[in-house]
Amino acid sequence: MGTKRQDIVESADRLFYREGFADVGIDRLVDDADVALGTLYRHFRSRSEVVVAAMAHRHDAFLQALTGTPPAATGAAAVLHLFDALAAWSSAEGGNGCFFLRAAADYPADAGIRAAALAHKRTYLALVERLLCQGGWDRERAAGLAPRIFILLEGAVAAAFTLGDHAAVADARSIAASILAAGGPTS
Amino acid sequence: MGTKRQDIVESADRLFYREGFADVGIDRLVDDADVALGTLYRHFRSRSEVVVAAMAHRHDAFLQALTGTPPAATGAAAVLHLFDALAAWSSAEGGNGCFFLRAAADYPADAGIRAAALAHKRTYLALVERLLCQGGWDRERAAGLAPRIFILLEGAVAAAFTLGDHAAVADARSIAASILAAGGPTS
DNA sequence: ACGGTGATAGAACGATCGTTCTACACTGTC
DNA sequence: GACAGTGTAGAACGATCGTTCTATCACCGT
Numbered sequence: 001m002g003t004k005r006q007d008i009v010e011s012a013d014r015l016f017y018r019e020g021f022a023d024v025g026i027d028r029l030v031d032d033a034d035v036a037l038g039t040l041y042r043h044f045r046s047r048s049e050v051v052v053a054a055m056a057h058r059h060d061a062f063l064q065a066l067t068g069t070p071p072a073a074t075g076a077a078a079v080l081h082l083f084d085a086l087a088a089w090s091s092a093e094g095g096n097g098c099f100f101l102r103a104a105a106d107y108p109a110d111a112g113i114r115a116a117a118l119a120h121k122r123t124y125l126a127l128v129e130r131l132l133c134q135g136g137w138d139r140e141r142a143a144g145l146a147p148r149i150f151i152l153l154e155g156a157v158a159a160a161f162t163l164g165d166h167a168a169v170a171d172a173r174s175i176a177a178s179i180l181a182a183g184g185p186t187s
Numbered sequence: 188m189g190t191k192r193q194d195i196v197e198s199a200d201r202l203f204y205r206e207g208f209a210d211v212g213i214d215r216l217v218d219d220a221d222v223a224l225g226t227l228y229r230h231f232r233s234r235s236e237v238v239v240a241a242m243a244h245r246h247d248a249f250l251q252a253l254t255g256t257p258p259a260a261t262g263a264a265a266v267l268h269l270f271d272a273l274a275a276w277s278s279a280e281g282g283n284g285c286f287f288l289r290a291a292a293d294y295p296a297d298a299g300i301r302a303a304a305l306a307h308k309r310t311y312l313a314l315v316e317r318l319l320c321q322g323g324w325d326r327e328r329a330a331g332l333a334p335r336i337f338i339l340l341e342g343a344v345a346a347a348f349t350l351g352d353h354a355a356v357a358d359a360r361s362i363a364a365s366i367l368a369a370g371g372p373t374s
Numbered sequence: 375a376c377g378g379t380g381a382t383a384g385a386a387c388g389a390t391c392g393t394t395c396t397a398c399a400c401t402g403t404c
Numbered sequence: 405g406a407c408a409g410t411g412t413a414g415a416a417c418g419a420t421c422g423t424t425c426t427a428t429c430a431c432c433g434t
Contacts, residue, residue: 036382105289155342
């Protein structure tokens, strides 16, 4: 519960996301968190555990950002709101791509990191499906539609990162709007 | 022109893509390529140059895979063929996500690597736009549509990687088909 | 006053890794 | 036959980095 551990996790989250995993070592973390080296190793057994903790921290913040201001909308608006929230989140964070994809790509041999990335994506996809159900789609239709919305969300983040495409999220949103209208809950 | 340099580049491409950048060092490369350490440093000034060469190699192979068997189709089929080619390429390569995105994420401070990733994405996007023009869309419409197709292609690769989603490319393709039909060249 | 706990600074180790260097062998060419 | 270019093997260096260890300090409950 100590605030020191929190400081480390927040520094790790920010530095890893902004500068990548390779360029941020333990020394950078303890510097940024204003924490002694021994303190870090009291709370975490290894650097890998710090990475996993940073992923968990970002997972919570990300999901909260996406579900934080739900305008209690129904229908397509409930899902399209995801894209607006994603646009706000992405511009606030700097558009450096998906943190979890980057972590999984960086440490393909680390089971803990891969598991954290997979868990994040699964709950992300489940969130989309749940919003579709809340929007009025029946469970079967929602299960078929959610992966497609997910592809659009992931593609928007990837395109924004690699191309610096500022309009990617908006483009993805409009595609989502059209496929939601085509396979709407009332049809 | 020596075949040794080619061996190094091919080994780098394969190993980097399959095992990531962090886990593959110079020693692994010279082992796999069956080349002496001095030979590598005769052809490349640094490890970073090897990475860039591997990216260039994969860029060529990827574009050739996407344009290799163009059934001289017109209309939407000319673009949708991209998804089929991507599915074949992705399953052949192991579905480890986008090589260029991973490289850019791994080395955010390396200007050469970032430039190679950006150049790849730009010609990739330009390829989509060119196919749309060949399919019958006028230049203005193609320029508006290409980024959306691009988002779908990127999203499919990302989803296939992080979720292990085997159907992602097919899903993306069907979305592309619907938006191409909605904004078709004849409409 | 006491022990226990979390924190600090800094040295130290051990391993990895990118890079350079030395010495030698093979191959063509002028 | 000298020469330049490419290749090999392996040692060596220099730096970084993750991790551990020691010694010291501050707080806190009873």
